[in-house]
Amino acid sequence: MTHVTAREPATGFGRFFLPGPTEVRPEVLAAQARAMIGHRGSAIQELIAEIEPGLQRIFGTCRPVYVSSSSATGLMEAAIRCCSRERVLSLVNGAFSARFREIASSHGRTVETLEVPWGRGHTADLLDTALGRSSYDAVTVVHSETSTGVLNPVAELAEAVHRRDDVLLLVDSVTGVGGMSVEADGWQLDFVLTGSQKALALPPGLAFGVAQEAAVRRAETIPNRGTYFDILAFEAGLAKRQTPNTPAISLLYALRTQLARIEAETPAMRYRRHADMAARVWQWVEEMDDRGVGLSMLAPEGYRSPTVSCICLPDGRTGPEVTARLKDRGFTIAPGYGQLKDTTIRIGHMGDHTVAELDELLHHLEGVLAP
Amino acid sequence: MTHVTAREPATGFGRFFLPGPTEVRPEVLAAQARAMIGHRGSAIQELIAEIEPGLQRIFGTCRPVYVSSSSATGLMEAAIRCCSRERVLSLVNGAFSARFREIASSHGRTVETLEVPWGRGHTADLLDTALGRSSYDAVTVVHSETSTGVLNPVAELAEAVHRRDDVLLLVDSVTGVGGMSVEADGWQLDFVLTGSQKALALPPGLAFGVAQEAAVRRAETIPNRGTYFDILAFEAGLAKRQTPNTPAISLLYALRTQLARIEAETPAMRYRRHADMAARVWQWVEEMDDRGVGLSMLAPEGYRSPTVSCICLPDGRTGPEVTARLKDRGFTIAPGYGQLKDTTIRIGHMGDHTVAELDELLHHLEGVLAP
Numbered sequence: 001m002t003h004v005t006a007r008e009p010a011t012g013f014g015r016f017f018l019p020g021p022t023e024v025r026p027e028v029l030a031a032q033a034r035a036m037i038g039h040r041g042s043a044i045q046e047l048i049a050e051i052e053p054g055l056q057r058i059f060g061t062c063r064p065v066y067v068s069s070s071s072a073t074g075l076m077e078a079a080i081r082c083c084s085r086e087r088v089l090s091l092v093n094g095a096f097s098a099r100f101r102e103i104a105s106s107h108g109r110t111v112e113t114l115e116v117p118w119g120r121g122h123t124a125d126l127l128d129t130a131l132g133r134s135s136y137d138a139v140t141v142v143h144s145e146t147s148t149g150v151l152n153p154v155a156e157l158a159e160a161v162h163r164r165d166d167v168l169l170l171v172d173s174v175t176g177v178g179g180m181s182v183e184a185d186g187w188q189l190d191f192v193l194t195g196s197q198k199a200l201a202l203p204p205g206l207a208f209g210v211a212q213e214a215a216v217r218r219a220e221t222i223p224n225r226g227t228y229f230d231i232l233a234f235e236a237g238l239a240k241r242q243t244p245n246t247p248a249i250s251l252l253y254a255l256r257t258q259l260a261r262i263e264a265e266t267p268a269m270r271y272r273r274h275a276d277m278a279a280r281v282w283q284w285v286e287e288m289d290d291r292g293v294g295l296s297m298l299a300p301e302g303y304r305s306p307t308v309s310c311i312c313l314p315d316g317r318t319g320p321e322v323t324a325r326l327k328d329r330g331f332t333i334a335p336g337y338g339q340l341k342d343t344t345i346r347i348g349h350m351g352d353h354t355v356a357e358l359d360e361l362l363h364h365l366e367g368v369l370a371p
Numbered sequence: 372m373t374h375v376t377a378r379e380p381a382t383g384f385g386r387f388f389l390p391g392p393t394e395v396r397p398e399v400l401a402a403q404a405r406a407m408i409g410h411r412g413s414a415i416q417e418l419i420a421e422i423e424p425g426l427q428r429i430f431g432t433c434r435p436v437y438v439s440s441s442s443a444t445g446l447m448e449a450a451i452r453c454c455s456r457e458r459v460l461s462l463v464n465g466a467f468s469a470r471f472r473e474i475a476s477s478h479g480r481t482v483e484t485l486e487v488p489w490g491r492g493h494t495a496d497l498l499d500t501a502l503g504r505s506s507y508d509a510v511t512v513v514h515s516e517t518s519t520g521v522l523n524p525v526a527e528l529a530e531a532v533h534r535r536d537d538v539l540l541l542v543d544s545v546t547g548v549g550g551m552s553v554e555a556d557g558w559q560l561d562f563v564l565t566g567s568q569k570a571l572a573l574p575p576g577l578a579f580g581v582a583q584e585a586a587v588r589r590a591e592t593i594p595n596r597g598t599y600f601d602i603l604a605f606e607a608g609l610a611k612r613q614t615p616n617t618p619a620i621s622l623l624y625a626l627r628t629q630l631a632r633i634e635a636e637t638p639a640m641r642y643r644r645h646a647d648m649a650a651r652v653w654q655w656v657e658e659m660d661d662r663g664v665g666l667s668m669l670a671p672e673g674y675r676s677p678t679v680s681c682i683c684l685p686d687g688r689t690g691p692e693v694t695a696r697l698k699d700r701g702f703t704i705a706p707g708y709g710q711l712k713d714t715t716i717r718i719g720h721m722g723d724h725t726v727a728e729l730d731e732l733l734h735h736l737e738g739v740l741a742p
Contacts (some may be wrong), residue, residue: 016406016407016569018409019409020406020617021409021410021617021620022407023406023407024406024407026404029404029621030401030404030405032400032403032404032574032621033400033401033403033404034396035387035394035400035401036387036392036393036395036568036574036575038389038391038392038703038705039392040659069440069441069442069575069576069578070440070441070599070616071440071616071617071618071619072444072617073598073599073616073617074441074445074599074616076598077598077599082599084649102598102599103598105394106595106596106597106601107595107597108594108595108596109665146386191455195405195617197617201635203403203407203619203620203621204407204410204440204617204618204619204620205440205576205618205619205620205621205622223476223479224477225477226448226452226474226477226597227444227448227473227474227477228441228444228448228600245441245442245444245445246391246392246442246443246444246568246575247442247575247576248574248576248577248622249392249576250400250403250574250576250621250622251576251619251621251622254621255593256582264673274465316733326620326709332409334409361385371400
């Protein structure tokens with residue numbers, strides 16, 4: 001039985017702040033309950049025609065946006081299988097960038113690592129130096145590191161990569177796309193992907209990706225790309241407004257509904273709301289620290305994600321303990337990830353949450369941390 | 372606007388007879404609208420604990436049942452990547468068995484084909500002869516060929532395979548599992564998989580698979596298995612009652628509800644209902660032929676699937692024309708697949724359909740074919 005407080009919000013929404021899956025609006029959940037359609041006829045083509053412009057807008061692209069019935073890990077696999085040949089440089093500064101590296105290894109690529117401490121961001125300078133030391137055909141990076149709340153400057157990193165010949169930048173923007181401006185074309189992100197259950201505030205089960213022409217040309221030269229995550233199959237499918245494999249139809253219904261909601265809010269206002277939520281957390285952490293509670297942001301200024309904050313706890317408090325006590329008050333956040341589990345907590349302030357709901361959460365978190 | 376007939380069923384259910392995706396009961400669709408949960412905590416473990424026994428029962432297995440957030444093609448890929456080494460023999464007698472062969476090729480395997488005409492079934496004798504001609508490490512076969520309505524005798528084929536040393540049988544039972552008895556353990560199917568949107572009557576987006584010990588041991592020796600479809604990752608995840616990748620939570624809710632429905636009907640009665648529906652179609656085709664309409668079943672007796680029927684049309688009628696006219700009456704079936712598109716129609720009599728609903732469909736199909 002969830003503990004009910006006097007300040008419980010009127011709706012059931014606004015108490016679930018994991019850094020994914022995020023809370024999904026009831027009307028988006030309800031959209032999943034529509035009846036099935038065939039997935040090789042005009043009905044699916046109409047559905048894809050309806051969702052494509054909204055997806056292109058949030059990816060900042062004129063290219064087709066792949067819709068994969070998988071989690072984002074599947075499209076990380078697509079990026080590696082189709083867009084890397086032999087030698088991959090993996091930029092690592094957290095658990096998910098380490099996972100991208102492991103996916104490259106699991107496909108037999110030779111992988112080298114450029115690692116900065118968890119909590120720090122990568123810089124174009126360091127990347128440029130690393131690229132000068134050896135030759136690579138692809139670089140992997142995570143845009144917004146969900147394990148640390150660090151935002152990597154992917155536009156600058158892309159510039160550094162493209163000063164070299166024939167190197168592709170593969171970007172995991174799982175907690176980026178939908179929560180902040182992403183310009184797949186303008187920033188020349190050769191492959192960029194996200195998942196449905198983060199800043200897009202959809203149920204998990206879909207992943208989205210965009211490949212630039214250079215990535216598609218690369219794929220054409222790579223043998224044994226497999227079938228399910230072959231980006232050439234996605235390209236061919238979308239040319240007919242179909243998916244290469246059977247799509248998760250109910251999740252597409254939810255996507256259509258949510259894209260209409262995003263359009264109504266406008267992407268610009270959505271990103272502004274995320275920036276406001278992040279700024280609110282930073283300010284709160286500073287206030288709490290001023291009051292002697294001993295909180296600090298893990299990520300330095302200038303490298304903080306608008307969608308997820310990783311907060312260092314004072315001595316004597318642990319991530320699992322703080323999140324459990326907050327759970328007793330009816331609110332869900334996450335402890336730190338992996339090596340940061342005990343020393344940090346993470347708030348996912350993304351998707352359809354608002355500053356007002358976040359204030360409610362922070363009020364209760366304050367009650368747990370500074371009783 | 373759908374044409375409404377005097378015989379329209381009282382509910383909206385019972386007019387959508389594609390051989391997948393199948394119609395999904397409203398209460399199963401509605402189950403998808405529950406709120407999200409974290410997928411690394413106790414909530415997901417409880418959910419997996421709830422669904423595992425039902426899945427094991429329909430697969431006829433004591434082994435863990437993998438739940439993949441993908442279409443069945445994804446687990447076909449898992450079978451090839453993890454369970455074949457170099458040389459694959461693909462049994463082909465339709466579009467989906469040809470696809471299994473192409474998936475093997477797309478992973479760089481050397482593939483040979485044992486093909487019988489579309490509409491015929493494979494036999495253990497022919498397979499035994501083929502296995503004697505060369506050496507293979509894996510054999511692929513489709514249990515129920517959705518493109519032809521042919522049921523292959525996978526238990527007998529498995530026996531033939533296992534008379535050879537170190538050969539694994541990889542079985543696509545996409546329109547098998549849930550619509551007929553499948554005994555993954557008893558028949559020694561080394562890897563057997565299905566998708567959610569066929570005889571299980573769920574929305575698409577999930578695939579299920581079972582690997583025998585021999586397949587798991589094989590996987591341990593295969594390098595570069597990738598990440599998303601690595602069966603060792605599924606094994607490790609299920610040991611903790613988790614999925615290796617973010618699961619499609621709303622589809623798991625639908626699965627839980629549907630497994631409870633299957634349990635209530637009992638699997639035995641579910642298979643009986645499918646057998647009855649198939650027999651009803653065969654009888655109807657015979658009656659129509661006796662009346663001079665010139666219909667026949669593509670698959671010979673003894674090789675007919677209980678879940679999907681492929682019916683040869685008389686001269687002058689085509690699959691697209693017949694299905695379009697039936698659509699005008701509010702009923703959906705499929706034309707033939709690929710090379711059979713013009714000469715056949717296909718009825719998916721699986722999932723939650725009943726003989727009474729099928730009779731309704733056949734009544735209208737009769738109106739279209741013998742007006």
